[in-house]
Each structure stands twice: as structure tokens, then as C-alpha cells.
Amino acid sequence: MDNLNMTIDPSCLREAPLAVDVIKQLDVFGIILYSCLTLMAAVSLLVYLEECVYVYKKVPSPKKTTIIWVIGAAPVIATMSCLGLWIPKAIMFTEMTSSSYFAIVVYKFLILMLEECGGEEEFLRRCGKGRFRISTGPCCCCCPCLPRVPVTRRMLTILKFGSLQFALLKTVFCIICIVLWTNGNFDLTDLGITGTAIWINPFVGILTIIALWPVAIMFMHVRNILRSQKIIPKYAMYQLVLVLSQLQTAIINILALNGSIACAPPFSSQVRGSLMSQQLLILEMFIITLVNRLLFRRHYDPLPAADQHEKDNAENATIILHRESGDNMA
Incomplete structure (x- = not known):
């Protein structure tokens, strides 16, 4: 902003620059920063590929497919953020790709908890006599009076359908947004x-919100059963990726739209806010x-059988009865 005539720098009103313009304006600090962030994204992707090979060899189906989907959230977001960092014009597409993938991960994490219990049938056999507590976040955490x-x-x-709908509809809405954008009818600003x-x-x-609710309900029900499977830190990482x-991305974008993030030519405040978000995400997802x-x-x-203790108690009771019968006959 010019203090004399209160006019806005025309460069602050431009669209996102091309990748070659980004490279030309990099100074020494920018080169080091972009190189480190790109290296982090590359390492994240390599670590993920190594995990996929291990899980594919060591874990039986169908659990291994679910695990590969879940652990892919962070490296996929880091890779998409790196692409958006170097090609600012593609930020809308990279963010939609990341959000669509995470929508699938929300559903897959619910399936992962079931498979950690041994599958749907084993879960019903183990927990069929229990009740779900539905007064959990993000919908009803303030309603403890709700019945189980x-x-x-x-x-x-x-x-399962409550989480699956988000995986399907989120992808559909992303496609609709891209189609509308090509026709000039969709603008995030x-x-x-x-x-x-x-x-x-x-x-x-x-x-x-509707999709996150079933995952929270399931987690509250199985967190003690799957404590040995480290389900609590796994759920914490899933929640951290979500936040x-x-x-975080939504907050930074809102601040950029309000002008709270200063313009830095050739980046407008909105583009600069998006780039800041991509940089933070690469480090965090790494x-x-x-x-x-x-x-x-x-x-x-595998988890121990649900009725293992019941079988042991029954066998012990039978042994005691036989001993008592033998003593009486003697």
C-alpha cells in the first residue's frame, strides 16, 4: 500500500505466478527453504513406500490394504503440498486431491479399527452385548443425556455408511468444483x-462432521480393547492430520482473504497465505x-479370543467338579 495516495500495488492483485516466476524470485534463503521442504516431502514419500512393502509382506489381507490407505494420508498431503509450493497455480487442485484422499482415510480408519478386532464378525461376537456411546464429538459431545x-x-x-458417504461425496464435489472452475463459475475468494x-x-x-462422528463413536468403544494394538496414538495421529x-489450512486462508497476511510481490495475500500453508504442511506431515x-x-x-477366559473358567469348573465327585466316591 502506497502511503501517499493509498493505492494498492498492482502486483498484489495478480493471480498466482507461474512456476518459472517462482524460481526466478528465489533468493539464497528461499532456495535453501524450498530445497529442505522438497527433501522432506521426498523422504516422506520414500518412507511411505518402504512401509507399504513391509506391510504388504507381513500383514494378511484385507488389513494390509486398509493400513496402506491410512498411513498414506501424511505423505500424500506432503507430496501435494510440495507440488503446490513449486506450482502456485495448481494449489486448488493439490488441496482438493489431498482433501479427497483424506476423506477416504476417514472411512478406512473406521474399517481399520474393525479389522484390528479381527473383522466385523469377530467384533460383533466380542462386543455384541455392549452398547455404543453416541454422545461423542464432533456432533454430540455436549449431550451426555443421549441414550446408548x-x-x-x-x-x-x-x-460405516456415515463415513463412506463423505469419501464418495467429497470426491464428487471436488470434480464439480473443477468443472465449474474451468467454466469460470467457481472462485474460492x-x-x-x-x-x-x-x-x-x-x-x-x-x-x-457427519463422517467424523461414527469414527469417534467406534474409537470410544474399542479404545480399551485395542490398547495393545496402540490404537490411541494411531487415533491421535489421525486426528492431528485432520486438524x-x-x-489449519482453513484458518490461514480466512486470514489471507481478510488481508491479515501481507502481500509480497509476486504473490498476492491469498497466494502467499496458501504458500505458507503448504510450507507448514510439508514439515508437519514429514x-x-x-x-x-x-x-x-x-x-x-491377533487379539486373544473374546471368550478365552470364559473357556478357562469353564474348564476349571469342570476339573473341580470331577475332583469333588472323586472325593465323594472315595
Whole structure:
């Protein structure tokens, strides 16, 4: 902003620059920063590929497919953020790709908890007499008076569908947004009542909350059963990816739209805010990828049978009865 005539620098109103323009304006610090972030994204991808090979060889189906999907969230987001960092014009596409992949991970994490219990049938046999506590976040954490619902196959199907709808509809909405963008009808910065973004984004937010609720319900039910499978730190990493990739990015974009992030030619405030978000995500997803490697790259032992103690008690009771019968006969 020029202090004399209060005019805006024309470069702050331009669209995102081309990749070659980004490279030309890099100074020594920028070259070092971009190189380190690119190296982190590359290492994240290599660590993920190494994990995939290990899981594919050591873990039986179908659990290995689910694990590969879940551990891929952080490296995929890091890779897409690196592409958006070097090619600012593609940021909208890289963010949509990351969000679509994570929408699938939300559903896959629910399936992972079931498979850690031994599958759907084993889960129902183990927990069929229990009840789900539905007063959990993000929908009903403030409603402890809600009744608990029985663990049935029908209820389990409802929970799975609640997360599956987000994986499907999020991808559909991303495709619709891209089609509208090519026709000039979609702009993330257009928050007017006539803009399409102001209608699509809140609806996607509602779908996100609906999808996260079943995962939270399932986690609260199995967290003690799967404590030996390190389900609590795994769930923490899943939640951390959610907060950083969705909430953090949304906050930075809102600050950029309000002008709280200063323009730095050739980047407008919106583009600069997006680049800051990509840089943070690469570093954060790199750390999460390393932590996930410690959590998932291990030997997978099956859970003990649900009725193991009941069988032992029955056998002990039978032995005692036989001994008592023998003593009486003697």
C-alpha cells in the first residue's frame, strides 16, 4: 500500500505466478527453504513406500490394504503440498486431491479399527452385548443425556455408511468444483451470496462432521480393547492430520482473504497465505510420517479370543467338579 495516495500495488492483485516466476524470485534463503521442504516431502514419500512393502509382506489381507490407505494420508498431503509450493497455480487442485484422499482415510480408519478386532464378525461376537456411546464429538459431545445404542450389525452398517458417504461425496464435489472452475463459475475468494463457494463449502463441512462422528463413536468403544494394538496414538495421529490439513489450512486462508497476511510481490495475500500453508504442511506431515512408521511398522499379533477366559473358567469348573465327585466316591 502506497502511503501517499493509498493505492494498492498492482502486483498484489495478480493471480498466482507461474512456476518459472517462482524460481526466478528465489533468493539464497528461499532456495535453501524450498530445497529442505522438497527433501522432506521426498523422504516422506520414500518412507511411505518402504512401509507399504513391509506391510504388504507381513500383514494378511484385507488389513494390509486398509493400513496402506491410512498411513498414506501424511505423505500424500506432503507430496501435494510440495507440488503446490513449486506450482502456485495448481494449489486448488493439490488441496482438493489431498482433501479427497483424506476423506477416504476417514472411512478406512473406521474399517481399520474393525479389522484390528479381527473383522466385523469377530467384533460383533466380542462386543455384541455392549452398547455404543453416541454422545461423542464432533456432533454430540455436549449431550451426555443421549441414550446408548446396542451394538448390532444394523448399527454397524449405519456407522460405516456415515463415513463412506463423505469419501464418495467429497470426491464428487471436488470434480464439480473443477468443472465449474474451468467454466469460470467457481472462485474460492468469491464469498458473495451469488458465488458457488459459499454454498458448496458449508455443505462439505456438514458432511465432514457427519463422517467424523461414527469414527469417534467406534474409537470410544474399542479404545480399551485395542490398547495393545496402540490404537490411541494411531487415533491421535489421525486426528492431528485432520486438524492440520483441514482446520489449519482453513484458518490461514480466512486470514489471507481478510488481508491479515501481507502481500509480497509476486504473490498476492491469498497466494502467499496458501504458500505458507503448504510450507507448514510439508514439515508437519514429514514428522507425522516418521511417527506413523514407528506405530504401524511392527509385528501384528491377533487379539486373544473374546471368550478365552470364559473357556478357562469353564474348564476349571469342570476339573473341580470331577475332583469333588472323586472325593465323594472315595
